[in-house]
Amino acid sequence: ETGVTQSPTHLIKTRGQQVTLRCSSQSGHNTVSWYQQALGQGPQFIFQYYREEENGRGNFPPRFSGLQFPNYSSELNVNALELDDSALYLCASSLDGSYEQYFGPGTRLTVT
């Protein structure tokens, strides 16, 4: 069984730029959630995708957007990057109907 994978592992961007992060869900999992984890804090829910549609969103502005593909993989896009967007971005997958979310290793984004 393949676990959740994310790419890239690290990324450095400049303020104002745009970034795309990628996630492949665990084998058989059809639901993907994205979280932002600032240094020294717990993860914060950004949004979830199920059946290629956004299925719930946390308190993040519209410049955070996402996609889910037919193979259940997902992308997180962030436009107009700000310094405060520097964080570890985590993707978690789960099976429809299950509350157990399994996390990938994350993408460390640094905005300068």
Added chain:
Amino acid sequence: GQQLNQSPQSMFIQEGEDVSMNCTSSSIFNTWLWYKQDPGEGPVLLIALYKAGELTSNGRLTAQFGITRKDSFLNISASIPSDVGIYFCAGLKYGNKLVFGAGTILRVKS
């Protein structure tokens, strides 16, 4: 901001000791999950709790879903060096939005 309060914020214990940590909230949750995160890694699911009063074990770990549904506890028995890491509680009210605490940092002195 965070709605779950985890305590203690950090602990430094002797190898072989038992460890207790807890998570409290002012509101009710329907599901509690406990995760462990190592440096540079994503959180790993340790235990899931679905029912008030439920007590569940996973090896040396035992977690309980509080009767009031506003709290949860995690105990680690006979700690070992690899228990080092950050432990997060996460609660789910309904739907899909997991709410995480700020974490308890565990350091073990060998």
